[in-house]
Amino acid sequence: MVGRPTGSANFQLNSTxxxxxxxxSQIVSDGKFSQSATSxxxxxxxxxxxxxxxxxxxxxxxxxxxxxxxxxxxxxxELSMYEWKGLLPRAWVGLxxxxxxxxxxxxxxxxxxxxxxxxxxxxxxxxxxxxxALAISRRVPGHGLYRFAFYLPVMLPNVVAAALWxxxxxxxxxxxxxxxxxxxxxxxxxxxxxxxDLSLVSIIAVVVWHYAxxxxxxxxxxxxxxxxxxxxxxxxxxxxxxxxxRYLIVPMxxxxxxxxxxxxxxxxxxxxxIVWIMTKGGPADSSSVLGTYLYKRAFEQQEFxxxxxVAVAMFAVIFTVTYLYYRLTKVNAVEY
Numbered sequence: 066m067v068g069r070p071t072g073s074a075n076f077q078l079n080s081t082x083x084x085x086x087x088x089x090s091q092i093v094s095d096g097k098f099s100q101s102a103t104s105x106x107x108x109x110x111x112x113x114x115x116x117x118x119x120x121x122x123x124x125x126x127x128x129x130x131x132x133x134x135x136x137x138x139x140x141x142x143e144l145s146m147y148e149w150k151g152l153l154p155r156a157w158v159g160l161x162x163x164x165x166x167x168x169x170x171x172x173x174x175x176x177x178x179x180x181x182x183x184x185x186x187x188x189x190x191x192x193x194x195x196x197x198a199l200a201i202s203r204r205v206p207g208h209g210l211y212r213f214a215f216y217l218p219v220m221l222p223n224v225v226a227a228a229l230w231x232x233x234x235x236x237x238x239x240x241x242x243x244x245x246x247x248x249x250x251x252x253x254x255x256x257x258x259x260x261x262d263l264s265l266v267s268i269i270a271v272v273v274w275h276y277a278x279x280x281x282x283x284x285x286x287x288x289x290x291x292x293x294x295x296x297x298x299x300x301x302x303x304x305x306x307x308x309x310x311r312y313l314i315v316p317m318x319x320x321x322x323x324x325x326x327x328x329x330x331x332x333x334x335x336x337x338x339i340v341w342i343m344t345k346g347g348p349a350d351s352s353s354v355l356g357t358y359l360y361k362r363a364f365e366q367q368e369f370x371x372x373x374x375v376a377v378a379m380f381a382v383i384f385t386v387t388y389l390y391y392r393l394t395k396v397n398a399v400e401y
Contacts, residue, residue, distance in 0.1 A: 138380065145373040155370070162374035172375065174350055175358040176382070178265055182354055183333035183386070185266075189273035191326050194280030199310070201281075202288045212285070216278035223275075227342035230271045234258050234343075261351040264344050268352060272339060276332075280325045287318040323394045327387055334383045355379045 145162050147155040166172055197215050201208045218226065233240045234257040242254035257267040291314065299309050315322070337356030340346065346353035346361070355375065363372035 141373045141376045141380075144370055145377050147370045148368075149370045150367045151369055158370065162371050163378075165371065166374050166378060171350060171353070171358060172378075175346075175353045175355050178352065179334060179336075179354040179356075179382075182265065182269060182272075182336060183330055185269045186272045186276075186333040186336075187326055187329040189269065190276045190329050191280045191322070193273060193277040194325075195284050195322070197277065197281040198285040198288055199314070201285055212282070215281055218275050219278040221275065223338045224342060226271065226275045227339045230274075231258065231343050234267055258344050259348055261349055264348060264352040268340055268343055271343070272333075272336075275339075276329070280329070283321060283325050284318060287321040288314060291317050323391070326394075327390060330390060331383060331387060334386065335379065355382070 144155075146157060146159055148158045148162075149155040197211075201212055201215075205211070221229075236242060236254070236256040236259060239257075241257070242251075245251055245254050255263055258264050295313060295317075296309075299313055304312070335356060336354055337360065340352055340354055341357050341360065344352045346357040356379075359372050359375045359379065362368045362375060
C-alpha cells in the first residue's frame with residue numbers, strides 16, 4: 066500500500082515544477098529577445114544599405130557642388146588674405162583687405178544700392194507676376210496668348226534685354242522720349258540712364274519687365290492647382306475677391322511664393338550684367354552694385370585680393386539675407 070506524499074515531498078515536487086516552468090519561460094523569453102535583437106539588427110542593416118544607395122546617387126551632385134562652389138569659395142577666401150596685382154607675386158596682408166573694405170565708402174554705397182535693388186526688383190517682379198497670374202487664372206479671353214506674351218521677355222538673354230532698353234531710354238533719340246514728345250508729354254522726358262536720381266530706378270524697371278514672366282508662370286501653376294471645391298465654397302460663403310485672395314489663394318500658394326521670392330532675391334543680390342551694360346555703375350556710382358564694384362576693383366584696378374574680399378562679403382550678404390528671409394517667412398504648406 067502506497068502512502069500519500071508528505072509535506073516535504075509536496076514542497077519538493079512544487080519546487081521542481083516551478084523551476085521547470087521558470088526555466089521554460091526563461092528559454093522562451095530568451096528566444097523572443099534573440100529574435101527581436103536579430104530582427105532589429107537586420108532592420109538597421111537594411112536602413113544603412115538604403116542610406117548608402119541614396120548617398121551613392123547623391124555623390125555626383127555633391128562632387129560637382131564641391132568642385133564648382135566649395136573650391137572657388139575657398140580660393141576666394143584664401144586670395145582675400147593677399148595683395149595681388151595679377152602678375153607680380155602675392156603678398157600676405159591677413160585681414161587688411163577686410164579692414165579696408167569696412168572703411169570703404171564706395172563699398173557701402175554699392176551695398177546700399179544692391180539691397181535697394183534686391184528689395185525693389187523682388188517686390189516688383191513677384192508682385193507683377195502674381196497680379197498677371199491672378200488675371201490669367203480668371204480665364205479671360207485670349208489668356209493663352211497673354212501667357213505667352215508676358216513670358217516672352219524672360220526668353221531674351223540679359224545682354225539683349227539690356228542693349229534693347231539702353232536704346233529705348235537714350236535721352237536724345239530714344240524711343241521712350243520720342244514717344245512722349247509725339248503725344249505732347251515731352252516735359253516728362255528724362256535722361257533716364259544719365260540721371261543720378263533715375264539711373265538705378267530705370268534699371269529696376271527694366272529688370273521687372275524682363276523677369277516678371279517667370280514668377281507669373283510658376284504662380285499660375287500653383288493657383289491652378291488649388292481645388293475648385295475650395296473656390297466654390299468661398300463663392301457660397303459670399304467671399305469677396307480680396308478675401309478670396311487673402312484667405313484662400315495666398316495661404317495655399319505661400320510656399321511657392323516664398324521660394325520664387327528667394328530665387329529673385331539671390332539673383333538681384335548678385336546682379337552684374339544688366340547694370341554693367343546699361344550704366345557701368347554710373348553716373349557718379351549712383352547705380353553701382355556689388356557686382357560692378359567687384360569687377361572694377363579686379364579688372365580695371367588690378368586689385369584681385371581686395372576684389373576677392375568684396376566677393377566674400379557679397380557671399381556673406383546673400384547667405385544672410387536668404388537665411389533670414391526663410392526664417393522670417395516660415396515656409397509651411399497650408400492644407401484644407
